[in-house]
Amino acid sequence: MPLIKNGSVIVDRYVHVxxxxxxxxxxxxxxxxxRFLADVAEILQCETPVGVIWxxxxxxxxxxxxLDRLALVAxxxxxxxxxxxxxxxxxxxxxYDYHGELRATGQILRDQFLFLVRAGFDVLDVAKPGDIDAxxxxxxRYTVFYQTAGEGHTAATRLxxxxxxxxxxxxxxx
Amino acid sequence: MxxxxxxxxxxxxxxxxxxxxxxxxxxxxxxxxxxWTTQIRGAAIVTTTPxxxxxxxxxxxxxxxxxxxxxxxxxxxxxxxxxxxxxxERIRVAGPTIALPEISAPALSAMRRA
Amino acid sequence: MYVYDDxxxxxxxxxxxxxxxxxxxxxxxxxxxxxxxxLRLLNGVYLQLHAYMLRIGIPYGTLxxxxxxxxxxxxxxxxxxxxxxxxxxxxxxxxxxxxxxxDAMAYLGKARLHGIQTSGNSIRNVTTDQWAGVAPDEIxxxxxxxxxxxxxxxxxxxxxxxxxxxxxxxxxxxxDRAAIKIHDIGLRLHRNGAGETGFEVLVGGGLGRxxxxxxxxxxxxxxxxxxxxxxxILRVYNQFARRDNLYKSxxxxxxxxxxxxxFAREVEAEWQYIKDGPLALDPAVIAEIAARFRYPDYARLxxxxxxxxxLRKADRRFDKxxxxxxxxxxxxxxxxxxxxxxxxxxxxxxxxxxxMDAIADLADRYSFGEIRVGHEQNLVLPHVAQRDLAxxxxxxxxxxxxxxxLGLVSDIIACPGLDYCSLANARSIPIAQxxxxxxxxxxxxxxxxxxxxxxxxxxxxxxxxxxxxxxxLGVEKNGEEFYQITLGGRADERAELGKLLGPAVPYAKVAxxxxxxxxxxxxxRERPNETFVETIKRLGVEPFKERVYATH
Numbered sequence: 001m002p003l004i005k006n007g008s009v010i011v012d013r014y015v016h017v018x019x020x021x022x023x024x025x026x027x028x029x030x031x032x033x034x035r036f037l038a039d040v041a042e043i044l045q046c047e048t049p050v051g052v053i054w055x056x057x058x059x060x061x062x063x064x065x066x067l068d069r070l071a072l073v074a075x076x077x078x079x080x081x082x083x084x085x086x087x088x089x090x091x092x093x094x095x096y097d098y099h100g101e102l103r104a105t106g107q108i109l110r111d112q113f114l115f116l117v118r119a120g121f122d123v124l125d126v127a128k129p130g131d132i133d134a135x136x137x138x139x140x141r142y143t144v145f146y147q148t149a150g151e152g153h154t155a156a157t158r159l160x161x162x163x164x165x166x167x168x169x170x171x172x173x174x
Numbered sequence: 175m176x177x178x179x180x181x182x183x184x185x186x187x188x189x190x191x192x193x194x195x196x197x198x199x200x201x202x203x204x205x206x207x208x209x210w211t212t213q214i215r216g217a218a219i220v221t222t223t224p225x226x227x228x229x230x231x232x233x234x235x236x237x238x239x240x241x242x243x244x245x246x247x248x249x250x251x252x253x254x255x256x257x258x259x260x261x262x263e264r265i266r267v268a269g270p271t272i273a274l275p276e277i278s279a280p281a282l283s284a285m286r287r288a
Numbered sequence: 289m290y291v292y293d294d295x296x297x298x299x300x301x302x303x304x305x306x307x308x309x310x311x312x313x314x315x316x317x318x319x320x321x322x323x324x325x326x327l328r329l330l331n332g333v334y335l336q337l338h339a340y341m342l343r344i345g346i347p348y349g350t351l352x353x354x355x356x357x358x359x360x361x362x363x364x365x366x367x368x369x370x371x372x373x374x375x376x377x378x379x380x381x382x383x384x385x386x387x388x389x390x391d392a393m394a395y396l397g398k399a400r401l402h403g404i405q406t407s408g409n410s411i412r413n414v415t416t417d418q419w420a421g422v423a424p425d426e427i428x429x430x431x432x433x434x435x436x437x438x439x440x441x442x443x444x445x446x447x448x449x450x451x452x453x454x455x456x457x458x459x460x461x462x463x464d465r466a467a468i469k470i471h472d473i474g475l476r477l478h479r480n481g482a483g484e485t486g487f488e489v490l491v492g493g494g495l496g497r498x499x500x501x502x503x504x505x506x507x508x509x510x511x512x513x514x515x516x517x518x519x520x521i522l523r524v525y526n527q528f529a530r531r532d533n534l535y536k537s538x539x540x541x542x543x544x545x546x547x548x549x550x551f552a553r554e555v556e557a558e559w560q561y562i563k564d565g566p567l568a569l570d571p572a573v574i575a576e577i578a579a580r581f582r583y584p585d586y587a588r589l590x591x592x593x594x595x596x597x598x599l600r601k602a603d604r605r606f607d608k609x610x611x612x613x614x615x616x617x618x619x620x621x622x623x624x625x626x627x628x629x630x631x632x633x634x635x636x637x638x639x640x641x642x643x644m645d646a647i648a649d650l651a652d653r654y655s656f657g658e659i660r661v662g663h664e665q666n667l668v669l670p671h672v673a674q675r676d677l678a679x680x681x682x683x684x685x686x687x688x689x690x691x692x693x694l695g696l697v698s699d700i701i702a703c704p705g706l707d708y709c710s711l712a713n714a715r716s717i718p719i720a721q722x723x724x725x726x727x728x729x730x731x732x733x734x735x736x737x738x739x740x741x742x743x744x745x746x747x748x749x750x751x752x753x754x755x756x757x758x759x760x761l762g763v764e765k766n767g768e769e770f771y772q773i774t775l776g777g778r779a780d781e782r783a784e785l786g787k788l789l790g791p792a793v794p795y796a797k798v799a800x801x802x803x804x805x806x807x808x809x810x811x812x813r814e815r816p817n818e819t820f821v822e823t824i825k826r827l828g829v830e831p832f833k834e835r836v837y838a839t840h
Contacts, residue, residue, distance in 0.1 A: 059527075081326060081409065083449025087526045090446050095561060111310065111327055118445035130318070142302045146439040197315060198385035199339035238317040242335055242710075260767055262706060266337050270707035272717050275370045275640045 003103070005123045007136045014051055014072060030072060033058065044069050051101070056084040060091050067098045075121075077106035086119045093120035110134045114142060185226045187259070188250050190217040191233045192266070193240035201266045202240060204233045210240060214267055215256050219248060292400050293580070299442075303404060304397045307331050308390035315387065330410055330448070332378075332403025333389060336710050340384040343406040344396060345413045348420065348434040348458075349377035349661040353648035356659055358399035360644035366392040370640045373629060375701060375752055376455070377415045377661045378406055382708050404442060411441035411454045411522075417465040418662035421583065422670045424618045427477050427485055430460035432578045433514065436569070439577075440515050447522045451529040452537035454522070455494070462781075467663060469493045469502045469783035470755055472539045473521060475514070486510045491521060491551065492543030493783075495749035500540040501783050505552035511574065513559075516567035520559035524551070584656035584671050589621025593675045606681055608730070612692035614677060623674055625655075627667040627689040628699065632724045635717045636702045637665030639689075646687045654680045663752075664701055664740075666694065696733040697741060697806065698724040701752060705745030705762065706769075712745035714762025714769035714795070719743055722799045727806075736806060739820045742777075755779035757821045758802060759786040769795040775805065775832060776824035787829045790837050801836055808835045 003010050014030040023029050023046065030051035036043060043050055044066065051072025054063060063073065073092060075085035085104065092098040103123040104116050110131040116124055117139060126132055191204035195212075202210040203217030211217065220226050226245050233243035247259030258264045265271060292300075307327075314324040332343035344359070351359075359379060363371045366388050367381040374380055384392065396402060405412055414434040421429040437456060441447065447454075459466040460477035468474030474490035487509045493502030509517055521539075529542045543551045600607040615624040627647065630636050639647070651659045651669055654676050660668035667689070672680055684690040693699045700723060703709065705716030720743055727733055742756030746763075753759035759774035771793050774786030793801050806820075812831055813823045824832075 080323070081449055082531055083409075083447070084527055084531075086446040086449065087523050109323055109326075111306075112449075115443075115445040115448055141306055142443075143298060146299075146442050147444050194335055194339075196321075197387045199335060201338060237320050238315070241321050261769065262337070265706060269338060270717075271715060272635060272707055272721065274368060275638065 002126050002129065002132055003123050004126055004132055004135050007139070009132055010123070014049075028071065030074060033063075036066075037062075040066065051103075053105070054088070056082065056088060060088045060096065063092075064096045067092070067096055067100070070098075070100055072101040072103060073098065074103040074105050074125075077104060077108050080107045080109050080112060086115065089116075089119040089121055110138050113138045118145065183223050183226055183230075183245060185221065185223040185245070188219045188221050188248050189226050189245050189259075190214070190219055190248050190256075191226070191229045191243055192217070192246045192263070193233060193243035196238060196241050199241075204229055204240075204243070208232055210236075214248070214258060217248070217256065219250065219256065296400070300397045300400065300402055303331075303402060303443075304390065304394050307393060311386060311390050326408065329408030330405060331393070332406035333384075333386070334407060336382065336708050337706075338708070339382065340386055340389070341708070342381045342384045342389065342392065342403060343374070344379050344381075344401050344403050345406045346377050346379060346401075346661050347438055348414060348416045348431040349418050349663075350420075350431060351659045351661065353651040353657040353659065355399045355401055356644050356648040356651065358396055358401060360641040360648070362392050362396060363644065364641040369642075370638050371644070372635070372704060373637045373639065373661050373665050373667070375663045375665065375703075375750060376413050377418070377663055378413055379661070380704070382704065407453075409450045409452050409454075410448055411444070411450070411456065414438045414441070414456045414458065415466055415471075415663060416458045417461055418660040418668050419465060419615070419624055419670065420460070420660075421581075422617050422619070422622075422624055423461050423465075424616050425463060426461040426618075427479060428460055429578075429581065430458040430466075430475075430477055432574070432581060433460075433475065433477065433487075433511075434458050435577055435581075436515065436574070437518060440518070440567075441522075444522075447526055450522075450526055451531045452534070454525070454539070456518075459781075464779075464781040464783075465662070467752070467755070467779040467783070469781070470495055470499075470752070470779060471502060473518065474502045480508045484508075484510065487514055489517060489521075491555075492540040492548070494538050494540040495752060495754045496538070497535050497747050498541065498544075499749070499754040499785050500544060501785065502540075503543060503548040505548060505555065512569050513563055515569055516563045516565065517555070517559055519562060519567055520555045523558055524554045528554070584658075586619045586622060586671070587673065589673055589675065591620050591674065593621075596674050596677060599678045605685075606678060609681055609685075609690055609692045610677060612694050612696075612734075613690070614672075617671070619671075621674055623672050623677065625669045625672045625677070625680065625684075626662070626694050627669065627684060628691040628694055629666050629689060630693060630699050630724065631688050631691050632698070632728050633721050634688075634724070636700050636720050639667070643687050643689065646683070647689070650680060650683055664699065666699070692730060693733055695738050695740070696730075697727045697736050697739040698733055700724065700741045700743060701756070702743040703745050703750035705743070705751075709745060711748055712762065713747075713764040714745050714771065716743040716745040716751060716760075716762060719760060719762075719771070719795070719798050723802060726799050726803055735816070736809070737817065737819050739806075740779075741802070752779060753777075754785045755783060756786060757824070758805060760798065760802075763792055765792065771795070771798050773798075773801060773805070775829050776821055778821055787824075789829055790833050804836045805832055808832050 003012050014028045017029050017031050028049040032053045036052040049071030053074045056076050075088050077085055101123055102121050104121040105125040195202050205211050206218040246263050249257045249259050258267050310327050313319040334341040367383045372380045414437045416430045416434050420431045455471045456473045457466045457468040457471040458475040459468050470493040476488040479485050489506040490502035490504045525539045530536045613626045617623050651657050655669035655671045660670050700720040702716040702720040706712035707715050707717055740757045742751050742753045743760040744751035744753040753761045755777040759777050761772045763770050773789040777786030778784050809820050
């Protein structure tokens, strides 16, 4: 599946090792949570970057002790209706101060890109090729947000208080 | 909600496949030719579960023509032809069972222009 | 009236443009219905029996006359000339075409109206007391807090794909006119022992298949902490509620399964991390939002102008209407006037475009241009001078919104039911209409006193039947419409669920049964001013059951 990072398509460098096979050497690897936790000491000795696929029904607090040594955390959207990973993403970024790659995988619609970015994902694993082209325009769709979140957008209220320049107004019915 | 394709279909009499037209939500019925009609008398009528499933499958695949297709009972008689087979389907054919508010003349002509 | 600023405008314009694009992609087939459904629900667009339905949010039930005219215009040009006001202070249009929706929404957007998050698994309209800002018994205007929460929960990046819908209500008065105890989060503004104003926080209320009254998880929360605390609740809900079963996905199930105390501990634990972060509200932020609520420039008027008293003596109909529909206002010389959208034989809560336009004009003339929508599906003119009551009444009477039946047996709350809604099992509107005919005698209605009948066409309970004094729930039995009747429910600060009267009753018999219940009440009440619901509380449903089912 194509990956988008900051509006561009990137190649997935990570080799996905989804079973108990020995980890290939010299390449970044990503493993599922169960494998990771079972072999954590060994896996973290890898000289190459290591990533984990974390399911959306497990607390990310369990991952906290290892975050400074993880290059990638992939969170999962089993359905575009299932929003649990948005909470996981924010907790990883804002509570546990995770700075590595945070990847959104599974079912995500282009209409969710902005939410994903605002929640702290920097790489999106996109199902529909057509959605890649839309990424840039989708992200520009909203210039105003009512909430602050991990990505650092200032909430509308704070901007108002700071007396920021007004945006153009739509023709109004008085 | 269960997808119409997953619903346990048990056809015990004449049925049609009905849905709403995508662009305006109008009530429509699947025809034998694989299209749609707003008239229940033009609907394909089937009487067995496999036939109904087949008709439904084609209807559901037409994602741009119709929304929310499902199997609905009808009554067939020589006297009256095809009629909706339960209250819900009667309401879908005839509209709400209550009187709608009187529409003023300007509103009516605006609707006609639409 | 909350005044939008450029940020709010920009947001709305961007939302309309996004939806226009989504409709285009759906009509061309780029988006499947499964994908589009999620998106259209975020804009309040449902598919119903005959057409699409558009639900427009009316934040905390407050409308300007310009907004009411915009609603009238949409009803006239994109619908069939009328709209339906709902039990969540919103309005619904039942005959919308998808292809016209972007235009209708653009038009509404210019009037600051939209359907954002009025449906789907999102945080819905934050509702409150329809008398907010003018009720004598309120501590402060809860709409300021409804706006604070509304902004924070609009297109929130973390909480836009919740397990299920999420409803928040706020009250700031002794008497809860916002039904907070049947909401996912209920907030009660009050003063604590130390004289500080803050919130009691309740969670897990809700009706539907498994109704619950909300549980209090925090007796006092200071204003500074309201957003961080709500965020903590939402985060616990988003992560831990069930998503495998549609009927077990509301927060009420999570609270019930964990127990209120364990749930509260999860929330408090999460809240500890975030309470001093960016969500802590500083007084400047609160003041900024509060300042954008404009209040009328009230005239200095005396209470009880003598003309009013003499007009009341001269005209009995006027007098009866004043007694029923006019309530005290916090400002001397002013009143709160409620408009009944429950005429005899009419569908409850509906208004035609012509009525909406007329009400907008009357709001301009008599109520500083402001209108409210109540969850009982009536409208309110919140700033009417006592000296203007007679003139206003004549005009209201002329357009059919002055039936003096508010709070009485014929002031029925009903969902649209099987005449419109694809979720329904049975019709509700004709039941309501028949009941208003059976109880057309206003003298009888007054004698019966406060009596709320709530009708739902299916277990989703949009008519709030569980908390009706008489609750009526439509079910289907062998292809026929039947109705379960409950007694003794309440939605206010003493909220409780009604108790089943007996076996379900067929469509044709519902009105008879209600008449028998009412007759039993008249017989059984201790004194004329023991209300229906008090009699039920005292005696239970047994004596009513005996009388009703004895004759059947």
